[in-house]
Amino acid sequence: MGPSHIAILSRALESCRTFLFNRGYTVQMLLDFQEVEPLLESCQKEVTPFFKTCFFDFNAHNGFCHAAYQDGRPVSFYCSQLFDTGGLSYLEYHRRQLERIYGPDCPIDRSWACPPMEQIVGPVIYSGDALNVPGSRSLKESMLRLRALAKMNLYASLLSWPGAQASVGLARASHVSKGLGNAYGAFHTYPYATRWIKPPSDRLQDDVFLFSWQADILYQAQIDALDLEQEASGQPKAMSERIELAGYNDTSAPQLLNGSRVN
Numbered sequence: 001m002g003p004s005h006i007a008i009l010s011r012a013l014e015s016c017r018t019f020l021f022n023r024g025y026t027v028q029m030l031l032d033f034q035e036v037e038p039l040l041e042s043c044q045k046e047v048t049p050f051f052k053t054c055f056f057d058f059n060a061h062n063g064f065c066h067a068a069y070q071d072g073r074p075v076s077f078y079c080s081q082l083f084d085t086g087g088l089s090y091l092e093y094h095r096r097q098l099e100r101i102y103g104p105d106c107p108i109d110r111s112w113a114c115p116p117m118e119q120i121v122g123p124v125i126y127s128g129d130a131l132n133v134p135g136s137r138s139l140k141e142s143m144l145r146l147r148a149l150a151k152m153n154l155y156a157s158l159l160s161w162p163g164a165q166a167s168v169g170l171a172r173a174s175h176v177s178k179g180l181g182n183a184y185g186a187f188h189t190y191p192y193a194t195r196w197i198k199p200p201s202d203r204l205q206d207d208v209f210l211f212s213w214q215a216d217i218l219y220q221a222q223i224d225a226l227d228l229e230q231e232a233s234g235q236p237k238a239m240s241e242r243i244e245l246a247g248y249n250d251t252s253a254p255q256l257l258n259g260s261r262v263n
Contacts, residue, residue, distance in 0.1 A: 001162045005218055012221035013155040015228035016148045020068060025075070025145065027152065030065040033058040036079070039067070043074060043133045046202070049101045051079050051129045064160075065129070066153050068145055076145050078153045079129045082161045090124055090168065091117035094194075102200045112195035114209050116188065117168075125157040125167040130184060143183050150185040151224065154217050166213050173206035185220070186210035 020027055030036050033056075037047050049055050056063070063081030067074050085093040091113055098108055130150065132142040154167055170193055171180060181189045193209035212220075 001158075001214075001218075006159065006162075008218065008221045008225050009155045009159050011228050012224035013152055013159070015224040016152045016155070018228065019148050020145065020152075023141070023145070025068045025070050027149070028067050028069065029156070030067055031058075031060040031063075033063065033065070036065045039074065040077060040129060040131065043077070043131060045077070045129065045131045048129055048202075050097075050126060051081070055101055056081065064156070066149050066156070068149050073133075075133045076142070076149050077129060077131045078127065078146070078149045080125055080127045080153050080157045080167075082157075082164065083124045083126050085121055085124060088121070089118045090120035090166075093124075098194065105198070106200040107197045109195040109197050112192075114190055114193045116190050116211060117193070117209060120166050120168065120211070123161060123164045125154070125161060125164045127153060127157070127167055127169045127184070143179075147183045147185065150183065151220065154185050154212070155221055155224075158214065158217055164214060166211050167217060169210045170207045171210055172204060173208050176208045176210070181208070181210055184210060185212065187212040187216040187220075 017027055030039070033051065033053050037052065040047050051063075051065075058081070063079070065077055065079035068076040083090075083093065088096075094117065095108060095110065127150070130146060132146050157167065158164060167185075169184065169186065171184065173191065175181075176189055188211050190209040190211070191206070193207040196203065196205055199205055
């Protein structure tokens with residue numbers, strides 16, 4: 001990445017922050033995961049293993065969590081950390097993580113391979129523990145807020161770790177089918193990320209692999225940067241605020257948003 005990419009990412013980050021500010025939200029970047037865990041849990045979110053300090057050593061340089069606040073109360077979260085697979089594919093790296101976290105009692109089927117996970121090698125942004133806090137505004141508003149926060153995370157991650165090849169994450173198939181992959185900012189989705197021989201109690205057999213290449217993130221950043229420029233000049237905005245909500249309705253909001261997560 002060069003200076004022009006840094007400039008675009010910076011403008012896109014500011015565009016998302018302005019979008020949230022204009023809707024009554026402030027955003028904080030949280031670096032201490034010893035504090036992030038209990039904060040998420042106080043908002044009825046069970047923290048996934050990938051953002052637990054008992055499994056990963058966070059040092060204020062390799063991970064952060066964005067939190068949106070309204071009237072001093074947290075209403076949305078989105079977290080990211082940096083993995084470096086070295087010479088391993090992300091598939092093999094992720095397999096070893098699962099085996100370390102869950103142990104021999106919950107084996108995975110190593111004969112199963114999700115193709116894009118084999119193609120990603122080297123520094124990787126892992127995003128997860130997305131949450132819209134229960135009861136925090138309407139469904140559409142909550143989705144718009146989470147999407148803006150997720151994009152802020154992507155831009156801040158790539159600014160922090162410019163060598164990252166891709167951003168990756170996992171989500172339940174039921175959430176992705178309702179459009180949450182889009183809210184999480186993923187350009188690509190691939191079903192059946194992992195095949196478990198014996199799934200652990202906190203995971204299902206239907207995890208979907210969500211990912212965006214670095215070029216995808218930069219492309220989305222161009223759109224958000226353009227929005228900022230057009231707003232400043234009084235022109236109509238681009239399409240970054242127009243989120244596809246097909247399949248949603250207000251009555252389904254508690255089931256879809258309360259505790260919705262990326263692993």
